[in-house]
Amino acid sequence: MDDRTFRNAMGKFATGVTVITTDHGGESHGMTANAFMSVSLNPRLVVVSIGEKARMLEKIRESGKFAVNILSEQQQEVSMLFAGQLKEKREADLDTVQGVPVVKDALANVVCKVYGTQIVGDHTLFIGEVEDIVLRDGKPLTFYEGKYGKLAETQLI
Template sequence: MDDRLFRNAMGKFATGVTVITTEVDGEAHGMTANAFMSVSLDPKLVVISIGEKAKMLEKINQSGTFAVNILAAEQQEVSMLFAGQIKEKRETEFDRIQDVPVIKDALANIVCKVYSKQAAGDHTLFIGEVQDIVLREGAPLTFFAGKYGEITERQPV
């Protein structure tokens, strides 16, 4: 099967946009990702998928913690920055929850400690046990067929 066909098919699944953050040796690191889902209520677990070539893989292995930051509609530039789509150097100011860096003004900051990990093809799945959550109101940033978007509020039928 052709790689492009597979990628195009996966792009037909509309997702939210997250930035995964962690800290190693006093330095915050982040990467944009849409491979995220909840796993369990008891214990409260989520999973993220990190490519074997991503710098974030070793950072999470070193720190043992990460945060999933669900981006708001107005945070497309934040996503682009952590996806490497903005090449100019920019300073990013982080908030902190339980000493883990998080993205300011995200719809949700979900702080996790690594519960387990599993190699899967060219990615590693990190299952995180949720330690803390901060929520904000707003509309989510979305991604579909290779493009950013947002959900508009539907009127009752």
């Protein structure tokens, strides 16, 4: 199989959209990612996957902390900003939790310290021990077949 077939198959898995943030040298940095999952309840662990060519890789390694910001359906532009998809240059609307930059108004800000790393293929998995969480109500921004979306309204019978 070729790379395109593999990518198309992986695109069939609908995900939420996150922005991974960290502080490096007193500056906030972030990147859009959908490779995120919870790993363990005890200890509370999550994992994010960062490509070897991503500038964020060394920033998280050096800072030892990161936040996973789960975006709401109103935050597609935020995702596009951190994915480098917006033409105009803008500043992100960030806050801090325990000294780690977080996206304002995200559904969840999950602040972590690096618990461990694992190089896998052309990515590094950062396992984060959750130190703090901020939650808000709302619906998630989704990503499916390379496109942003929203959850459909469902009616219980």
